Amino acid sequence: MPVNRQDKQITANVEQAFQSIAVPQSLLDFVDQVPDLYDQQQIHKSGSSQPNVERKSTIPRKRMILRRIAGGCAAGLVIFIGSVLYSPSFAAYTKNIPGLTTPVEWLQQTAKNIGIQNAKEHGYxxxxxxSMNKxxxxxxxxxxxxxxxxxxFTLAVQGPKGATQKFGADPADFPDATGSGDAEKPKKISDTExxxxxxxxxxxxxKQLEEFLIKKPTKLTFRIGGIYESFIMTVPFDQTRLKAGEETTVDADLGLQQKDPAIEYAAVKSFSIDPTRIKVNLDIKLKPSYQIDFRRxxxxxxxxxxxxxGKKYVLNRDSFPYQSGLYDSSSGTVSLDFIxxxxxxxxxxxxxxxxKKVWLTETKASETVKISTVHFPQTIRTYGKTYTLTSAKRQDGSWIFDVKKPAHSLSNTSAGITFEWPPEVRQQxxxxxxWKNEIKGKKHIFNNDGCIxxxxxxxxxxxxxxxxxxxxVAPKQDTYTLNVRRYADEIPLDIHIPLK
Incomplete structure (x- = not known):
């Protein structure tokens, strides 16, 4: 991680200070309490604002006394914690200071996304x-x-063990927003927290975003919800602080229609450089009932x-709800986010x-095959693919067939097709x-149903x-007729397009 000049100066100053000052135990105790004080808004970073919520101070009297004991050192410690929050390189340095490992670790943990880290390193x-205490x-x-x-955004809930995991958050200013949260395993702060x-x-x-911004709002509103309650937190907001992306039109044909007949057209439409990502927009036209995926x-x-x-910029895994690399059939676009x-x-x-590759999936089956459980070997030909069934055994209410694939496809563990029952057969x-009694309590058998x-x-x-x-997975009989559709069918590409 790059270290800027300010980080180096801060590190040098702290090293000098720790070498020349005899730190009393009371001050070390105070350091251990700083993250709690900060989160409870008793200490603020420079330039930050208090949340617009009602709260009562829950700091015990002895902690208030400890703050007075710390005296003139308190201001320096505020700067210290602020540096941890804003400077990743400085935070890395503090990991070597006894007693600070746990607070620094979880403060850093809230900014794991590489795109966000990069923006913060540049002061954005x-x-x-x-924060609020509730x-x-x-x-x-x-x-x-x-x-x-x-x-x-990130929601961090700090509290007693077992009492932090049942809270969700959503942007209350946008009632029709779609999205999700990715929760990490709770991190231990102490024996009890x-x-x-x-x-x-x-x-x-x-439309909702435009209506929101035209009002020149001064806050963002978030609804925090638990099992039995929900409450509101607001964050100061100034849209003039937002940096706009820079978009460039490309209109470069990818020639994917030559790779597979299900792809009728594909081109790089444009790309934009945003503060936390590089976004590449593709125009895609597929045959009806097809989906294309760039990240399987x-x-x-x-x-x-x-x-x-030669520097590499990878596809961002943390890109929902855009589903970076997935096809939006309503607009005919694919957005790829890189960091x-x-x-x-x-x-x-x-x-x-x-x-390097794309994967095609049919949403509706368009071919059928017949398979036997008594005659072997038997050959299945579908979607230009050939498979040979060499034997079968009955197990847990299902048939398991041994399959021989062509030599050229052995390295690809995905068959690119899936077998399904017609709706009327499924009803029967x-x-x-x-048969229902035969498969009772054996849900695991459905994990690979219809898959090679x-x-x-x-x-x-x-x-x-x-x-x-x-x-x-089916009742026992000699022959079956199954629907077949393409599923995650891998298409090699090896295409390299300059973005100018």
Whole structure:
């Protein structure tokens, strides 16, 4: 992680201070309390505002006395904690100071996203965090970034063990926003306390966002909800502090229609450089009932960017609700978000988009096949693919067929197709009481139903190279007619497009 000049100066000053000052135990005790004081808004970072909530002070009298004992050192410690929050390199330095490891760790943990980290390193924090103390828990909203029609933020809930995990958050200013949260495992702060951190991403309806911004609001409102209660937290907001992205039109044909007939057209429409990401917009036209996905399989097969120096910019995993790499059939677009952004660097003269593979999926089956449980070997041909069923065994209310794949497809463990029952057959199966009793309590058998998957040994559980099996969960009979549709069908590309 790069260290700027300010970070180096702060580090040097702190090293000198710790070498020359005899720190009393009372001051070390105070240091251990600073994160709690900060979260309860008894201490504020420079330039931050108190949340617009009603609260009562819960600081015991002895802690108030401890603050007075700390005396003139308190101001320096406020700067110290503020530096931890704003400077990742300084926070890394403080990990070597006894007694500060736990507070620093969870403060840093709320900014794991590389795009957000990069923006903060360059001093871009357009919306400051707020905290409130409510019924023995400290709620903090941080890492708040509004870009285009996407809102991201972090909710940290600090409190007694087992009492931090049942809270959610959503942007109350945008009732039709769609999104979700990604909760991490609670982190231990002490023997009795923990902190639960959840990263949220919301897509905001364009009309609601425009109506919100035209009013020149001074706050963002969040609804925090538990099982039995909900309450409101507000964050000071100044839209003039938001940095706008820089969009460039490309209109470069990708030629994907030559790779698969289900793709009728594909082009890079534009790309934009935002403070926390590089967004590449694709125009895609597919045949009806098809979806295209740019981020299945291994991460090494996902799209990425490079600059003229060879630096790599990876596809952002933390991109819901945009579902970076997924096709939006209503608009015919795919948005790819890459990190870190070059918004603050202004260094690359050119970026190149690399597409290694895509995956195609049909939403509705368009072919059928017949399979036998008594005659072997038998060959299945569908969607230009050939598979040979060599044997079958009956197990737990299902058939498991041994499958032989063509030699050229052995390295790809995904078959690219899935077998399904016609709706009327599925209804008949549900009415088969004998079979329902046979599969009772065996939900695991449906995990691979209709899929060709690698074969595994049981002890030890290990994949058998080059061997595959097809699972068909069904009542016992000699033959079946199954619908077939393409599912996550891998299409190699190896395309490299300069973005100018």
């Amino acid at each position: 924090t357009p919306i400051h965090p707020v 019924e023995g828990r400290i709620f903090t909203i941080d890492n708040i970034y509004l870009e285009d029609d996407r809102l991201r 923990e902190v639960q951190i959840t990263q949220y991403r919301f897509g905001l309806p364009q 399989g291994l991460e090494e097969d996902w799209p990425y960017l490079t600059d003229e120096q 870190p952004s070059v918004y603050f660097d202004k260094q690359p003269k050119q970026l190149t988009l690399h597409l 199966m549900e009415e088969n009481k004998e 998957t690698p074969k595994y040994t049981l002890n030890p559980y290990k994949e058998i190279p080059g061997q595959f099996e097809l699972t068909v």
